[in-house]
Every structure is written in C-alpha cells, then in structure tokens.
Amino acid sequence: MQIQVHDTAFEAADRVAKILLDHIRSHPRPTLGLPTGGTPLPVYAQLLSDFRAGRSSWRHVRSFNLDEYVGLGSDHPESYARYMHTNLFAHVDCPANQWRVPDGLAHDPEAEADAYESAIDEAGGIDIVFMGIGHNGHIGFNEPGAPHDSRCCCVVLEPETIQANSRFFSSAKNVPTKAITMGIGTILTSRKLVLLATGEGKAAAVSSAIEGPISQMVPASALQRHADVTIVLDRHAASLLG
Ligand code: GLP
Numbered sequence: 001m002q003i004q005v006h007d008t009a010f011e012a013a014d015r016v017a018k019i020l021l022d023h024i025r026s027h028p029r030p031t032l033g034l035p036t037g038g039t040p041l042p043v044y045a046q047l048l049s050d051f052r053a054g055r056s057s058w059r060h061v062r063s064f065n066l067d068e069y070v071g072l073g074s075d076h077p078e079s080y081a082r083y084m085h086t087n088l089f090a091h092v093d094c095p096a097n098q099w100r101v102p103d104g105l106a107h108d109p110e111a112e113a114d115a116y117e118s119a120i121d122e123a124g125g126i127d128i129v130f131m132g133i134g135h136n137g138h139i140g141f142n143e144p145g146a147p148h149d150s151r152c153c154c155v156v157l158e159p160e161t162i163q164a165n166s167r168f169f170s171s172a173k174n175v176p177t178k179a180i181t182m183g184i185g186t187i188l189t190s191r192k193l194v195l196l197a198t199g200e201g202k203a204a205a206v207s208s209a210i211e212g213p214i215s216q217m218v219p220a221s222a223l224q225r226h227a228d229v230t231i232v233l234d235r236h237a238a239s240l241l242g
Pocket residue numbers: 035036037038039040066067131132133134135138139140141161165
C-alpha cells in the first residue's frame with residue numbers, strides 16, 4: 001500500500017487526477033471505476049481542465065460508477081448519474097454508451113446489480129477504481145458488515161450515511177434508503193485502487209482502514225488485501241496516522 005500525504009486537499013486531488021490522466025493517455029482502452037461525493041469534485045475539475053486544454057481525450061475511456069441510489073433516475077438532481085453527467089461526462093468526448101452508472105430506477109435492483117457485474121466482466125474488468133471513503137469507512141455504498149468478497153448488489157444504507165449525504169438533499173427523509181453498489185469483491189478484482197480522502201472528518205476512518213486490522217466492520221480495510229493500492233490524503237485526513 002502506498003500512502004501519499006499532501007499539504008492541501010487541492011494538491012491531493014491534483015495527484016489523483018495525474019494518476020488517472022497518465023493511465024488515460026497511455027492505454028488504448030482505459031477502463032475506470034469512478035466515485036461521487038464532495039471529495040472527488042476537485043479531481044473532476046482537474047480532468048476537465050486537462051481535456052479543455054486539449055491534453056487528453058475520453059473517446060476510448062470506459063467507466064463504471066461505484067454506486068447509485070435506488071429510486072433516483074438520471075433526471076433527479078441528486079442521482080449519481082446526474083452528478084457524473086454534470087461534473088464530467090457532459091463536457092468530455094466520451095461516447096454516452098461508454099460510461100455507466102447502475103440504473104437506480106431498475107424494476108429489479110438485484111437483477112440490475114447482477115447485470116452491472118456482468119458488464120464489468122465483459123469489459124475485461126476495471127484498470128483503476130478511484131474511490132472516496134465514508135465517515136464509517138464505507139467504500140462505494142458497502143457499509144460496515146459487508147463481506148469482503150461481495151459482488152455488485154443492492155444494499156441498505158446506514159443511518160449515519162443517510163445523515164452524511166443529507167447535505168445534498170432538502171432533508172434526511174428525502175435520501176434514499178437503498179443503493180446499488182459495486183461489491184468489495186468487485187472493487188478488489190480491479191487492477192489498481194486509488195483512494196482519496198481529505199479533511200479532518202475522514203481522519204478516523206482513514207486510520208482504521210490503513211492501520212487497523214482487516215475487518216468487515218471497516219469496509220475500506222479490505223484494501224489492505226490488494227497488491228496495488230495508492231492512498232492519497234491531505235494532512236488533515238492523515239492526522240491520526242501513526
Ligand atoms: C457516498 C458515496 C461514496 C463516497 C462517500 C463520501 O456515500 N457512496 O462513494 O466515498 O459518499 O463522500 P464525500 O466525499 O462527500 O465525503
């Protein structure tokens with residue numbers, strides 16, 4: 001596991017953007033796993049500025065998002081499909097059929113999760129999964145207790161996660177209670193993992209994930225099982241590391 005600590009959140013995001021851009025530039029068919037949330041926004045801003053400067057193209061990129069709320073379609077302002085469209089894909093040259101988010105409006109979310117897993121397999125797996133981390137150590141929407149070999153599935157969100165994500169909704173009661181997520185096992189089968197965490201609020205989760213025992217109660221601790229992991233932090237998120 002490689003741990004990089006940067007002075008500011010901007011520098012940490014810039015580092016992650018560079019890792020993704022190096023891959024996009026050097027691979028003929030790059031396949032990425034991408035996250036949502038507040039943390040990745042400066043990374044997406046960097047990716048866009050690089051694209052706008054003509055230094056990168058998304059024409060051959062394929063991407064699979066980590067997760068989506070059950071019940072929200074791409075026309076909902078807080079759906080992750082909308083987030084990805086607004087913050088990245090509306091502005092780059094990636095064909096619409098090459099970036100995918102689980103369908104939150106699928107009639108059968110479990111079947112959608114299975115189809116999503118199959119689509120990842122058919123794409124030949126994911127080269128780099130870029131992810132954030134929840135305050136309770138969740139990755140994607142894999143909450144504490146999720147098995148480390150889980151595949152794409154439909155999950156129930158923890159009250160803590162609903163509360164944390166309610167800042168994007170008019171109130172906590174409008175946050176969906178279920179989601180479709182890549183499983184921890186799905187994430188671990190990817191060739192490279194990059195986790196970005198910034199801010200003091202993530203320090204405890206980061207420390208348990210990196211320095212604590214591998215435990216189902218800390219989903220991100222599963223990353224310790226992977227041979228190619230880069231953890232990119234600002235000094236606040238790194239403040240509890242020994
Ligand atoms: C959500 C997402 C996660 C993300 C987490 C942290 O729950 N499902 O993928 O890592 O939020 O988000 P933020 O970066 O806003 O703290």
